[in-house]
Amino acid sequence: MDLPQLYCQNLERLLADYTPTRLVVAFSGGLDSTVLLDLTCQYAAQHQLPVIAFHINHNLSPNAKQWQNHCQRLAIQLGCDFVAKQVEVKSTGKGVEEAARAKRYQAFEVFLEATDVLLLGHHLQDQLETLLFRFCRSSGVSGLAGMPNSRMIGKARLFRPLLEYTKTDLLHYAEQHQLIWVEDESNKTLDFSRNFLRHEILPKLECHWPNLYRQLIGTKEHCQDAASILEDMAQLDYQAAQVSPPAHWSKGLLVQPLSCQQLLQLSSPRRHNLIRYWLKRVDINITRPLLLEVENSLLMAAEDAMPTIVVGSGDGFGALRCFQDGLFFLPESLARWLPTTQQVEWGWQKHETIDLVGNGQLFCYQSGGEVSAAKLKGKTLKVAYREQLNIDKFAIPGRQGRKTLKRWFQEYQIPPWLRERWPLLVVGSELVAIPGLLVNQAFACEDGELSLSFQWELFSPLVR
Numbered sequence: 001m002d003l004p005q006l007y008c009q010n011l012e013r014l015l016a017d018y019t020p021t022r023l024v025v026a027f028s029g030g031l032d033s034t035v036l037l038d039l040t041c042q043y044a045a046q047h048q049l050p051v052i053a054f055h056i057n058h059n060l061s062p063n064a065k066q067w068q069n070h071c072q073r074l075a076i077q078l079g080c081d082f083v084a085k086q087v088e089v090k091s092t093g094k095g096v097e098e099a100a101r102a103k104r105y106q107a108f109e110v111f112l113e114a115t116d117v118l119l120l121g122h123h124l125q126d127q128l129e130t131l132l133f134r135f136c137r138s139s140g141v142s143g144l145a146g147m148p149n150s151r152m153i154g155k156a157r158l159f160r161p162l163l164e165y166t167k168t169d170l171l172h173y174a175e176q177h178q179l180i181w182v183e184d185e186s187n188k189t190l191d192f193s194r195n196f197l198r199h200e201i202l203p204k205l206e207c208h209w210p211n212l213y214r215q216l217i218g219t220k221e222h223c224q225d226a227a228s229i230l231e232d233m234a235q236l237d238y239q240a241a242q243v244s245p246p247a248h249w250s251k252g253l254l255v256q257p258l259s260c261q262q263l264l265q266l267s268s269p270r271r272h273n274l275i276r277y278w279l280k281r282v283d284i285n286i287t288r289p290l291l292l293e294v295e296n297s298l299l300m301a302a303e304d305a306m307p308t309i310v311v312g313s314g315d316g317f318g319a320l321r322c323f324q325d326g327l328f329f330l331p332e333s334l335a336r337w338l339p340t341t342q343q344v345e346w347g348w349q350k351h352e353t354i355d356l357v358g359n360g361q362l363f364c365y366q367s368g369g370e371v372s373a374a375k376l377k378g379k380t381l382k383v384a385y386r387e388q389l390n391i392d393k394f395a396i397p398g399r400q401g402r403k404t405l406k407r408w409f410q411e412y413q414i415p416p417w418l419r420e421r422w423p424l425l426v427v428g429s430e431l432v433a434i435p436g437l438l439v440n441q442a443f444a445c446e447d448g449e450l451s452l453s454f455q456w457e458l459f460s461p462l463v464r
């Protein structure tokens with residue numbers, strides 16, 4: 001059977017469980033995606049499906065505009081729609097190529113509708129490069145399972161229908177059909193590690209082990225099975241170890257905390273597996289040395305030691321901390337924040353929303369609350385933060401004794417990272433209320449009086 005027939009069969013098998021309304025081909029204009037587009041147009045003609053050639057212009061090369069024009073011409077020639085998207089690539093700690101890849105996938109995600117299928121031109125050699133590359137960078141089993149031929153991308157589905165074909169297969173096809181493609185000179189210069197593997201290492205390995213491709217694919221498949229079992233196990237452990245914190249603890253969190261007790265009951269490899277799985281939910285890859293640090297210094301730490309471990313880098317970054325029985329992942333927005341005092345001009349309307357620069361919003365409602373409107377009349381209300389104030393001990397309605405702010409926070413079991421950013425309503429240096437938590441007895445409303453209530457909402461509700 002020739003390549004177009006095999007390709008059509010392969011795509012049919014991959015799409016069996018989907019009824020896409022559009023086939024979106026990620027089209028760089030290089031050899032692989034040119035073959036991909038040509039073959040996909042043949043498939044689409046048989047199935048009356050629209051094809052979109054989607055080109056990302058990274059503007060990294062002086063030839064970028066010419067490539068884009070070339071891609072557009074070819075798309076028109078093949079009778080499909082063409083969309084080009086410009087992205088701005090800034091090199092992060094992981095290099096230009098990685099930054100370009102991240103931008104590319106972001107752009108795909110934004111463009112795709114739920115019923116679209118995205119097709120990428122990766123082939124067998126790309127798969128082997130990926131495996132070797134990950135092997136050299138101490139990847140785990142899921143990394144060594146290689147690139148999947150199908151996965152979700154945002155709301156849509158991504159496929160790699162050329163993964164079983166070699167570069168030589170694609171080259172033969174392109175030559176036979178007189179396809180024209182562009183040679184991205186950055187392939188030779190930008191991604192040094194990959195190019196080193198591609199040009200220096202793989203040819204030597206192939207020379208020594210003629211069956212190398214098949215062998216490595218065998219290893220990949222073993223790893224795929226193992227990764228799938230580890231994922232199943234992590235899911236079970238995750239269900240058992242999730243802690244549902246009180247609503248006021250979850251402010252700003254992206255992922256539920258894990259129970260330290262449950263984690264400590266697991267074997268060390270299972271614990272590692274669960275923590276990796278948990279952090280993957282927020283796109284953080286944790287290194288093995290950091291995993292050991294979490295185990296040795298965080299989970300074992302004394303209650304009052306409060307160590308913090310910074311995880312991730314570049315785009316994904318955050319901190320791990322323990323509080324009571326919870327191991328928390330604090331996203332960057334929670335982990336790094338400096339308070340600024342804000343003088344609030346209160347309009348005394350029925351409902352007001354005040355933007356707390358980088359710290360969510362404060363809502364004020366007239367009625368249903370515990371703060372007396374009369375006792376605030378004529379006074380200037382301010383929003384401030386704990387470290388800017390020197391507040392005396394105070395009492396709260398229905399509770400015995402006067403206590404410091406710290407003691408009240410402790411009594412209400414507020415995690416330390418929230419104590420410093422919880423907005424405080426003050427008049428002069430006197431505390432009026434901690435929104436959503438408590439009110440100072442001196443400002444509490446009496447029966448039948450006009451009352452005010454305050455609520456603080458921090459962005460990023462707990463979503464995963």
Ligand SMILES: Nc1ncnc2c1ncn2[C@@H]1O[C@H](COP(=O)(O)OP(=O)(O)OP(=O)(O)O)[C@@H](O)[C@H]1O
Binds near residue numbers: 026028120184
């Ligand atoms: N600029 C781009 N615009 C759209 N899709 C892209 C772009 N760059 C890469 N892709 C998609 O990702 C696939 C893999 O890209 P990668 O950079 O790993 O390989 P490549 O050698 O550049 O591929 P190609 O030979 O198609 O250019 C490509 O085959 C293509 O489907």
